[in-house]
Amino acid sequence: MGLNSEQRVDTALESFKLEGWIVVSDLDGSLLDHYSYSFEKARQALDLLRKLNIPLIFNTSKTLPETLDIASEIGTRSPLIVENGGGVFVPAKSSDGKYWAGENELLHRKDWISVGTQRSEILDILKHLRLVKNLKFTSFEEMTLQELEIHSGLPKMSLHAALNREFSEPLLWKDSQANLDWLSRTLEELELQIVKGGRFHLVSGQHDKGTSLDWMRSYFKTSKDSLVKIMALGDGMNDLPMLEAADIAICIRSQANPPLRSKHKTILTTAGTGVEAWNESVLDGIRKLQANQYLRTE
Helix, strand or coil: CCCCHHHHHHHHCCCCCCCCEEEEECCECCCECCCCCCCHHHHHHHHHHHHHCCCEEEECCCCHHHHHHHHHHHCECCCEEECCCCEEEEECCCCCCCCECCCCCCCCEEEEEECCCCHHHHHHHHHHHHHHHCCCEEEHHHCCHHHHHHHHCCCHHHHHHHHCCCCEEEEEECCCHHHHHHHHHHHHHCCEEEEECCCCEEEEECCCCCCCHHHHHHHCCCCCCCCCEEEEEECCHHHHHHHHCCCEEEEEECCCCCCCCCCCCCCEEEEEEHHHHHHHHHHHHHHHHHHHHHHHCC
């Protein structure tokens, strides 16, 4: 008895090479649980990406130290986009061409590409604007470790890494929408921006999670004529530029935020939420891509 097309694709999943695709993902609320920061429920998809040697790039508002810890724990060897596109960490390439390492293996830096405005400059501007408009917010710089633990939900061991920012400043906003709109307009005039994330509003230079994706396409090109395509996954408003710049855009349904919509891009929204939805989306996406390639070879 012959196999049907779905069975043939499933049989081939771990042996068929998927050329030209990379996966770019947000962390909190997508690959990481919104509350526990665990990625355990994504292990099936992570294992498949590892077996197929498909690069997984983290694109996050987290700092470089935070993101390095997560990348090392999971074992990915790809570049890391941090602080909402403010900087790109480029690891030393593996001699065997693998984009994955063993779990808990430390990444070694090859290059550090600085894109954003320095945090010290951002803090000076925020302090001035607060006085001008009597704005009510608390920045990371002003929080004690105890306050940061309460508002971020981060474990104590991760708090210092979260504070070690270079290109952005998260705010706990306590003021009106009208004052938030004023701050947004004023920052734009100063070539800065404020973007809502999962828990905080993030002030940074005028870069976003989409600005580094063209660079990623160039980085992963294997030849002059090759095309690099991107599957991107995220759940928050700050993920929208990344999803709009991708070839396949997947919104991980959030319990905290409405589904993302775009005037320029078709964005698929998961039925489920959080890490389980991320896991299913990656598995389903790879299965569909490989089905198309597999069936064309028949």
